Amino acid sequence: MRPTVLVTAPRLAAAGVDVLRQAGARVVYTTRPDDAGEIEALMASEPIDAVISRTVQLSGKAIDACPTLKVISKHGVGVSNIDVAAATARGIPVFMTPGANAASVAELALGLMLAAARHVGYMHGELQAGRWTRKQDGIELRGRTLGLVGFGQVAQRLSRIALAMDMQVLAFDPALQNKPSPVPGVSLQPSLDALLPQADVLSLHVPLTERTRGMVGARELALLPPGAILVNTARGEVVDEPALVAALERGALHAAGLDTMAVEPLPAGHALARLPNVVLTPHVGGSTPAALAAMASGAAHNVLQWLDGKPVSAQLCVNPETLTEKAL
Incomplete structure (x- = not known):
């Protein structure tokens, strides 16, 4: 069964989309870039397996509303917009893409x-x-x-x-x-x-x-x-x-x-x-096309590897206590 991946933004760089498409993933996007409520509604109504988190708040309410959620990856490195504690309580790893930007x-x-x-x-x-x-x-x-x-x-x-x-x-x-x-x-x-x-x-x-x-x-x-x-x-x-x-x-x-x-x-x-x-400048430090492509493909690889049961580097995980034998 193909996984469903939620991207908390209206779009994802083509490099990341290609990775997800080649894996046969179904990709769901948010339509309003600053609406945390839209994310909560989607996660309560869709069978989301993974989230690629951009800048919008990914709240504990959203995480708890989605029983199918298995993995989260930040599109970047700063996870202050993600309720990591809520993810950890559910045993859901939160990955990031260090160095990409x-x-x-x-x-x-x-x-x-x-x-x-x-x-x-x-x-x-x-x-x-x-x-x-x-x-x-x-x-x-x-x-x-x-x-x-x-x-x-x-x-x-x-x-x-x-x-x-x-x-x-x-x-x-x-x-x-x-x-x-x-x-x-x-x-x-x-x-x-x-x-x-x-x-x-x-x-x-x-x-x-x-x-x-x-x-x-x-x-x-x-x-x-x-x-x-x-x-x-x-x-x-x-x-x-x-x-x-x-x-x-x-x-x-x-x-x-x-x-x-x-x-x-x-x-x-x-x-x-x-x-x-x-x-x-309006928070664009990591927003060059090259950086966006690297972060998108890195985040896509993170969630797909975890969903496929493949080894994932513990160095990419902000809550390594959630990792199992799938971690390197």
């Missing part, structure tokens, strides 16, 4: 860093408005120190680029304590507090967990050097946004480059959108 996110982080340093977004807007506003207080990054919070595949890629730009690079990642740096030339720091006072540019690369929620607040921002830059391509909730706005408004920070916000889509008139020293 690493190059895409790292390159956008670099772009935000450069744009924030030189006020590119502000001057672009001024020119569009017919004003020849030449801000000349931009920061050269050569010789500056980049501080990376989280040192997984995205941050490691970004670190190599920064080193090539003659920046100093520091990183803090609790998972790498007492271990050698995976990137030569990058100095691992013993704590976030040790990293912050040295970071002319602070770039965030951590998942959203209860430990990381609000981890960069007023206290942490005050520890940064005067005129530092904050870049966030991780999750908006990692940063205390009112504290960030206050630091930007009083000039304690030079600028910020943000691909993620605490509330998405960003509400109209939000303070972050009004500040001239903020560069914003």
Whole structure:
């Protein structure tokens, strides 16, 4: 019997569709990209075997409503929109696709860093408005120190680029304590507090967990050097946004480059959108065609392998306690 796979988005990249089609899977899509209620209704009414989760909330209610559900795979790596605890209680593994979008996110982080340093977004807007506003207080990054919070595949890629730009690079990642740096030339720091006072540019690369929620607040921002830059391509909730706005408004920070916000889509008139020293993009770090294809095919392979009873790497699973002999 062919499996039914729910994709929590109106479409999936062709690379993923091809994998599912070749396996004979029936694919069900949501039609409204931000409607968690639609997902709950579909899972209560359809015999869903697997879910490929994009950005919409996959709630415990939705998971519990679907007795046929056997496996979930995130289209990416951040699982904060999935009720992992509810899946674990049902014995349902939740997989992810690490590395599939690493190059895409790292390159956008670099772009935000450069744009924030030189006020590119502000001057672009001024020119569009017919004003020849030449801000000349931009920061050269050569010789500056980049501080990376989280040192997984995205941050490691970004670190190599920064080193090539003659920046100093520091990183803090609790998972790498007492271990050698995976990137030569990058100095691992013993704590976030040790990293912050040295970071002319602070770039965030951590998942959203209860430990990381609000981890960069007023206290942490005050520890940064005067005129530092904050870049966030991780999750908006990692940063205390009112504290960030206050630091930007009083000039304690030079600028910020943000691909993620605490509330998405960003509400109209939000303070972050009004500040001239903020560069914003709408959570598109991993949304290049190449990254979308890699995430789609990876997520499709994850769910099909599990459904077929084939070995699946435990390194791809965020709740490995649900794995059985099918895990590697």
